[in-house]
Amino acid sequence: MSLASLVAERRILVCVGSGGVGKTTTAASLGLAGARAGRRTLVLTIDPAKRLANALGLETLGHDQQAVPKEKLLPVIEAIGGAPAKTGTLHAMMLDQKRAFDEIVARYASDPAARDRIYKNRIYQQISARLAGSHEYAAMSKLYEIAQEGRYDLIVLDTPPTANALDFLDAPERVSGAIDSPAIQWLTKPYLQAGKFSLKTVGLGAAFVLRRLARFVGSEFLEDMAKFFVEFNAILGGFRERAQQVFDILRRPDVGFVLVSSADPMSVDECIYFYDRLMSSKMPLGAFVVNRVHPSGPPEIGREELIAKLGARPELRGYSADDVVQVAADLDRTYREFQALAEIDKREVGRLATRTGNQAPIVQVPFFDRDIYDVEGLSAMVRYLLEE
Numbered sequence: 001m002s003l004a005s006l007v008a009e010r011r012i013l014v015c016v017g018s019g020g021v022g023k024t025t026t027a028a029s030l031g032l033a034g035a036r037a038g039r040r041t042l043v044l045t046i047d048p049a050k051r052l053a054n055a056l057g058l059e060t061l062g063h064d065q066q067a068v069p070k071e072k073l074l075p076v077i078e079a080i081g082g083a084p085a086k087t088g089t090l091h092a093m094m095l096d097q098k099r100a101f102d103e104i105v106a107r108y109a110s111d112p113a114a115r116d117r118i119y120k121n122r123i124y125q126q127i128s129a130r131l132a133g134s135h136e137y138a139a140m141s142k143l144y145e146i147a148q149e150g151r152y153d154l155i156v157l158d159t160p161p162t163a164n165a166l167d168f169l170d171a172p173e174r175v176s177g178a179i180d181s182p183a184i185q186w187l188t189k190p191y192l193q194a195g196k197f198s199l200k201t202v203g204l205g206a207a208f209v210l211r212r213l214a215r216f217v218g219s220e221f222l223e224d225m226a227k228f229f230v231e232f233n234a235i236l237g238g239f240r241e242r243a244q245q246v247f248d249i250l251r252r253p254d255v256g257f258v259l260v261s262s263a264d265p266m267s268v269d270e271c272i273y274f275y276d277r278l279m280s281s282k283m284p285l286g287a288f289v290v291n292r293v294h295p296s297g298p299p300e301i302g303r304e305e306l307i308a309k310l311g312a313r314p315e316l317r318g319y320s321a322d323d324v325v326q327v328a329a330d331l332d333r334t335y336r337e338f339q340a341l342a343e344i345d346k347r348e349v350g351r352l353a354t355r356t357g358n359q360a361p362i363v364q365v366p367f368f369d370r371d372i373y374d375v376e377g378l379s380a381m382v383r384y385l386l387e388e
């Protein structure tokens with residue numbers, strides 16, 4: 001199924017890939033493609049470049065769903081070759097990880113007092129902003145909520161940069177794994193047994209160790225930490241339930257994962273790794289996007305012909321014959337370097353196709369000579385993505 005059909009038919013597209021490959025740009029472009037196909041589309045994005053957000057008229061892109069104004073949307077749609085009258089809508093929302101986390105806490109805490117105790121806990125404040133994998137978890141959780149509301153025909157999810165793309169699928173287990181770990185159990189048990197969060201009431205053996213630890217980190221810190229894990233344990237069931245719901249949604253056939261990669265061998269390796277993981281978790285693969293590909297240049301011409309052509313260029317008028325020969329040599333070297341890059345990229349795309357059994361379309365987007373944020377850049381990107 002082509003990426004164009006995926007955009008027209010699926011309900012959720014998830015852009016995944018290693019850091020900096022172009023996930024956010026791809027997500028924004030797929031959002032535009034969705035609107036062009038007449039769908040009510042939402043792009044749930046993470047940290048878009050300011051210029052990209054501005055180009056979509058979203059100066060204050062925040063944790064709320066905002067409509068991309070028609071005067072920003074329609075010029076791009078027209079530049080792609082879409083019909084304004086048939087255009088759907090495009091909303092965008094930037095995921096605020098901390099707020100998403102807070103919302104889950106609010107939903108599952110036993111009462112508002114428990115919720116506020118967790119919010120105020122310094123350990124929670126640290127964890128909700130920094131725990132590895134929590135960003136992914138928050139993104140997935142938000143996706144679930146919005147999908148449940150049913151206000152959109154298509155939701156495009158951008159995902160955070162992770163050193164290892166697997167973080168994303170492991171996030172729910174890691175969040176609960178961190179809390180279930182033996183070290184945490186060990187820390188919280190004496191407090192739980194004592195029924196109070198004070199070192200004075202903690203059992204002797206543990207108290208000895210905790211007191212020594214407290215000398216380094218402060219007893220308040222230890223108490224905060226124990227309190228947090230005890231309190232958080234109570235809502236952990238909620239986190240697990242949400243994780244399960246998200247996984248169930250992501251396995252549905254109306255979802256498509258879009259694996260974004262560069263043509264760089266390491267990035268392709270990560271993409272393959274991620275593909276394997278998708279397959280083993282039975283998640284629906286939609287398409288591959290290989291971004292920033294170096295296209296092959298025009299066929300090579302002989303040195304004499306090149307010199308003759310250069311000599312005729314108005315820019316080189318007034319240059320000596322020796323200079324023109326020098327320019328030809330430089331140009332020839334650059335041409336060969338580009339061809340070599342194009343050759344490597346072609347091989348990598350071939351490797352990706354073979355290794356993944358040609359199961360999904362591989363869409364190639366060339367290396368543009370500048371960042372993608374305006375009508376021109378975005379419409380060019382969308383055109384490449386929709387190409388058959």
Ligand SMILES: Nc1ncnc2c1ncn2[C@@H]1O[C@H](COP(=O)(O)OP(=O)(O)OP(=O)(O)O)[C@@H](O)[C@H]1O
Pocket residue numbers: 017018019020021022023024025026047049159160161162291292293365366367368369370371372373
């Ligand atoms: N084909 C391309 N040609 C030129 N520039 C590109 C191309 N694709 C993306 N870019 C630019 O590369 C930068 C990184 O892209 P983007 O933010 O989409 O990557 P990302 O995968 O979301 O990064 P992160 O992992 O940090 O979230 C942006 O400035 C974008 O405009």
Ligand SMILES: [Mg+2]
Pocket residue numbers: 023024025046047048158159160161
């Ligand atoms: Mg990004």
